[in-house]
Amino acid sequence: MPERKIRVLIAKPGLDGHDRGAKIIARALRDAGMEVIYTGLRQTPEMIASAAEQEDVDVIGLSILSGAHNTLGPHLMDLLRAKGMEDVTVLLGGIIPEADIPGLKKAGIAEIFLPGASTQDIVAFVRDHARKHE
Amino acid sequence: MSQPDKAAAAPRPSSPERAPRFTTVSGHSIRRLYTPADLAHWDAARELGNPGEPPYTRGIHPTMYRGRLWTMRQFAGFGTAEDTNARFRYLLSQGQTGLSVAFDLPTLMGYDSDHALARGEVGKCGVAVSSLADMEVLFDQIPLGRVTTSMTINSPAAVIWAMYLAVAEKQGADWQTLSGTLQNDILKEYIAQKEYIYPPEPSLRLVIDTFEFGARHTPKFNPISISGYHIREAGSTAVQELAFTLRDAIEYVERGIRRGLAVDEFAPALSFFFNAHNDFFEEIAKYRAARRIWYHTMRERFGARNPRSWAMRFHAQTAGCSLTAQQPYNNVVRTAVQALAAVMGGTQSLHTNSLDEAWALPTEFAATLALRTQQIIAHESGVTHTADPLGGSYFVESLTNEVESGARQYIEKIDAMGGMVAAIERSYPQREIAEASYRYQQAVERKEKIIVGVNDYASQEKPIEVLRIDESVARRQQERLRKLHAERSGDEVRRRLRTLAHAAEGAENLMPHLYDAVKAYATLGEICDALRGVFGVYTEVAIT
Numbered sequence: 014m015p016e017r018k019i020r021v022l023i024a025k026p027g028l029d030g031h032d033r034g035a036k037i038i039a040r041a042l043r044d045a046g047m048e049v050i051y052t053g054l055r056q057t058p059e060m061i062a063s064a065a066e067q068e069d070v071d072v073i074g075l076s077i078l079s080g081a082h083n084t085l086g087p088h089l090m091d092l093l094r095a096k097g098m099e100d101v102t103v104l105l106g107g108i109i110p111e112a113d114i115p116g117l118k119k120a121g122i123a124e125i126f127l128p129g130a131s132t133q134d135i136v137a138f139v140r141d142h143a144r145k146h147e
Numbered sequence: 148m149s150q151p152d153k154a155a156a157a158p159r160p161s162s163p164e165r166a167p168r169f170t171t172v173s174g175h176s177i178r179r180l181y182t183p184a185d186l187a188h189w190d191a192a193r194e195l196g197n198p199g200e201p202p203y204t205r206g207i208h209p210t211m212y213r214g215r216l217w218t219m220r221q222f223a224g225f226g227t228a229e230d231t232n233a234r235f236r237y238l239l240s241q242g243q244t245g246l247s248v249a250f251d252l253p254t255l256m257g258y259d260s261d262h263a264l265a266r267g268e269v270g271k272c273g274v275a276v277s278s279l280a281d282m283e284v285l286f287d288q289i290p291l292g293r294v295t296t297s298m299t300i301n302s303p304a305a306v307i308w309a310m311y312l313a314v315a316e317k318q319g320a321d322w323q324t325l326s327g328t329l330q331n332d333i334l335k336e337y338i339a340q341k342e343y344i345y346p347p348e349p350s351l352r353l354v355i356d357t358f359e360f361g362a363r364h365t366p367k368f369n370p371i372s373i374s375g376y377h378i379r380e381a382g383s384t385a386v387q388e389l390a391f392t393l394r395d396a397i398e399y400v401e402r403g404i405r406r407g408l409a410v411d412e413f414a415p416a417l418s419f420f421f422n423a424h425n426d427f428f429e430e431i432a433k434y435r436a437a438r439r440i441w442y443h444t445m446r447e448r449f450g451a452r453n454p455r456s457w458a459m460r461f462h463a464q465t466a467g468c469s470l471t472a473q474q475p476y477n478n479v480v481r482t483a484v485q486a487l488a489a490v491m492g493g494t495q496s497l498h499t500n501s502l503d504e505a506w507a508l509p510t511e512f513a514a515t516l517a518l519r520t521q522q523i524i525a526h527e528s529g530v531t532h533t534a535d536p537l538g539g540s541y542f543v544e545s546l547t548n549e550v551e552s553g554a555r556q557y558i559e560k561i562d563a564m565g566g567m568v569a570a571i572e573r574s575y576p577q578r579e580i581a582e583a584s585y586r587y588q589q590a591v592e593r594k595e596k597i598i599v600g601v602n603d604y605a606s607q608e609k610p611i612e613v614l615r616i617d618e619s620v621a622r623r624q625q626e627r628l629r630k631l632h633a634e635r636s637g638d639e640v641r642r643r644l645r646t647l648a649h650a651a652e653g654a655e656n657l658m659p660h661l662y663d664a665v666k667a668y669a670t671l672g673e674i675c676d677a678l679r680g681v682f683g684v685y686t687e688v689a690i691t
Contacts, residue, residue, distance in 0.1 A: 043691075085267050128470070129471050129472055
């Protein structure tokens with residue numbers, strides 16, 4: 014049986030419309046052979062959690078450049094926990110001050126990628142951390 | 148175009164070169180040497196002229212910076228109106244010569260600070276302005292009759308402008324002499340930055356309403372700053388930035404004329420905004436080509452007769468997307484090079500980015516250093532002593548010609564599609580930009596393009612101090628809105644919102660109705676909701 018492709022939801026939470034990073038990551042993951050769903054702009058954490066559930070994704074990649082990460086990131090993690098989706102790996106990329114990183118990781122975000130991160134590193138991280146399906 | 152005669156004109160290389168091909172940051176090929184052969188069919192009188200004369204390749208003023216330096220206009224805004232008012236007054240005290248307001252995302256999207264979608268965003272990437280009451284605080288003790296203000300606001304631009312005009316009136320400033328700029332460029336929002344509310348047609352109507360209102364009441368105010376900046380930040384090439392911006396401008400001019408305005412009635416108030424990216428000569432060529440294309444477009448395509456309609460005035464900002472989180476002090480150097488390109492390209496005003504902006508909004512220290520960068524270029528470098536110092540360079544003139552021809556091809560292609568709205572609906576510019584952005588990212592990952600401190604010369608470093616936005620901002624804003632709702636006349640607000648919605652259903656100019664609504668302290672969110680009710684909202688087809 015062919016191996017199930019890693020399924021990734023790339024999401025833009027909040028009001029920010031700067032989608033250059035999200036689009037590059039979506040394309041790089043797709044080029045690496047993964048199944049990528051892009052939510053489009055202006056998604057609430059509720060919309061992202063429910064899209065992740067419906068699409069049965071292994072990984073959620075969030076892109077936030079507006080400074081709202083400390084509110085939106087942990088809120089999404091709470092929603093995923095409430096849905097019993099703790100096994101979904103959540104990544105965050107964007108303009109994130111270093112001092113905020115420990116708090117975001119504590120909230121359950123697996124990794125934070127800053128400006129300058131290479132798509133190869135992100136692809137490798139997703140491969141290593143996508144949840145394992147039985 | 149690399150003809151054999153040009154290759155013959157250049158001496159043969161005596162040693163091997165570092166790379167098989169040399170390209171600009173946009174991927175444009177650069178030859179080893181430029182010689183008179185590259186300009187064989189080029190007529191200096193026709194292509195250059197003198198500064199201050201058609202086709203304005205060399206700049207729009209005869210004396211350029213010998214007459215007056217560019218306006219040093221640092222974009223600032225964060226937290227509440229009080230916080231930003233204090234930063235403005237500090238910047239003016241440090242020798243800044245114009246103001247530039249950054250609004251937060253809820254404001255940019257037409258939501259009040261207490262809206263559910265504003266959660267986590269209030270005061271974060273700009274100042275929160277939900278009503279005239281906030282605008283009054285924002286410009287407290289800043290004389291709008293003397294200071295020029297640029298406001299980076301697009302979809303709700305007409306509403307924010309109405310608030311600004313109300314504050315000016317309250318201060319006793321004369322609208323006829325009031326000077327400043329609204330960004331108000333909705334087309335590039337659909338193309339690149341994506342801060343749109345309504346569909347293109349009603350959005351364009353609002354833009355033309357500001358042109359018409361401005362032509363009558365505020366002749367010194369620029370109702371629009373047609374922007375390539377965000378197109379470039381979204382990953383476009385220099386040629387795409389120029390072409391899409393100029394094609395947007397053509398769209399606005401066509402619609403102004405369709406409204407019944409004479410081209411020379413509103414074209415002198417059109418202003419532009421370009422990126423100042425890393426590739427020094429490509430950027431200079433871009434600004435020079437921009438002025439030349441605009442001159443020909445206004446004169447030949449639109450029959451403009453007033454020289455002020457022909458001369459392109461622009462603001463420049465250094466490239467935010469070029470800043471690195473790694474080794475952030477390197478950003479001071481990048482910004483200096485980019486700013487120098489904008490100055491040598493003849494900009495009218497300039498914003499220099501701060502070293503810490505790949506981490507957060509700038510600290511006061513970083514913002515001051517960015518301003519000092521401009522002051523050093525202005526007063527110490529000597530590049531201001533003569534107009535268009537690179538004019539006549541074989542390389543710069545060749546590159547200017549190539550950028551111009553690349554941009555003209557795009558403009559013709561979009562003309563053939565039926566204009567920019569039609570092109571946007573087909574996702575044409577969006578797709579071109581996404582392609583360019585992905586190509587560049589791949590070039591960086593293959594190390595064909597080196598970014599110092601990122602994909603080469605990397606090192607471990609200590610974190611820098613960054614600006615923290617006080618989490619109490621949202622609470623203070625919500626408190627202020629509660630107070631506003633209690634103090635204003637709810638009946639009056641509802642009456643004026645109904646009148647506005649009714650007018651929106653027809654075809655009349657909405658500026659007077661917006662002005663009435665803001666004067667009664669209707670909030671930004673209420674006004675935008677009234678218009679959402681009539682115009683609907685836009686959602687894009689997301690392409691990846």
